[in-house]
Amino acid sequence: MEEIKRPAGVGKVFSRRRFLQVGVSGAGTVLGLSYIGLGLDFLQPPPLGAEPLQTVGKTADFPENMPKPVTYSGQGVKEGVYVVNLGQGNWLALDFHCTHLQCAVNWVAAVGKFMCPCHGGVYDIRGQVLSGPPPKALPRRVIKIIGDSVQVGGILA
Ligand code: FES
16 A cells, blocks of 8 residues: 655644644733733722821811711712711721611710611711611721821722
8 A cells, every 4th residue: 555645844834833833822922811811900999098198187176976977088088077086096997887787877975876777777986886776897997197188099808
């Protein structure tokens, strides 16, 4: 039986073509994944607490144990925040929104508690749940006292 001989270079041309096909599709895959990765980076929220500090008033504007609402504006977000001066250099910045269904809570000085008007959630002055449906404490934000300036930043864990 006669052996069929392949013309010279046919095997190499096929291999080169296949190599190029694999190389081009591999490079396309890598570029595509990089693009998706960049997109996901863009969509990710900033790390907790990373939003810029914003001056919300002077220390004298916030009497002890009298939470006062201020507006925090950072990275396109406007949020209601309660600044709480607990005395002896202890400060809190509590997010305005009830952790049940996000209604705005009110500080009720007569009873010394935050009350949610929607479903009766009650929080203490530190934002801890006392009663009602809220599943967890009011979120805290970064707060810094620099000189007599009260500065609020991003949400803490
Ligand atoms: S939204 Fe506050 S208790 Fe439901």
